[in-house]
Amino acid sequence: MKIAVFGGTGLIGSKVVGKLNAAGHEAVPHSQSTGVNVLTGEGLEEAAAGADVIVNLTNSPTFDEASPAFFRTSMEKLLAAAEKAGAGHFVILSIVGVDRVPLDYYRAKALQEELLAAGPVPYSIVRATQFMEFVDAILSWTTEGDTVRLPGTPVQVIAAEDVADAVAEVAAGAPLGGIRDIAGPEVLPLDELGRITVAARGGGHTVVRDDDAGMFGVVPGDVLVAGEGARLAPTRYADWMAARQGRS
Secondary structure, three states: OEEEEEOOOOHHHHHHHHHHHHOOOEEEEEOHHHOOOOOOOOOHHHHHOOOOEEEEOOOOOOOOOOHHHHHHHHHHHHHHHHHHHOOOEEEEEEEOOOOOOOOHHHHHHHHHHHHHHOOOOOEEEEEEOOEHHHHHHHHHHOEEOOEEEEOOOEEOOEOHHHHHHHHHHHHOOOOOOOEEEEEOOOOEEHHHHHHHHHHHHOOOOEEEEOOOOOHHHHOOOOOOOOOOOOEEOOOOHHHHHHHHHHHO
């Protein structure tokens, strides 16, 4: 199949393109660097032309109240381009718990899902838990001196490589007409995840539990944890960290 991957040069997109091409498909990456702009529409119709499948992995440049406008505009333009191209499948990557987290960015991603489900093209939504690659950033948000403050919010982090496997599998299959949840193999409190991270780095910081700290301090209960029926990826966080430390 010919598969147009928008956001195809990013962390997940580049991996998805590689996996689809390795499987014998013709996956083409599209992004601003290739002359495609999902907000202005520049290059969209040309990029979507002839595609059997559209994969949208583009992301808002901000995580605040401006993010809904990005997803509304980009989805409206991409859906129009997909319909004109006659694509038979449209795939997006979303977030587990997106409809239950009181944050602007999560509301924006929920809007993206709604627009896709109401659109003219058969669709699939892949919801993933938080990426292992983003844990360093999460720790940096609440680090003061040698202390890292993190809530005990349960998380189920997943490796980007495993996310890309799931997205590529869905893109190459029939439209789900719904949602597939994917997650890492273990549930850990965020503060414990922070301690594992600090220990793997060789120490230097103390992780303190503070249930009001950071953006995830407002997340209720276990909404970031995948529910029953989710596909569990194989990569454990400690193993991923060990492999990353070995490469550095």
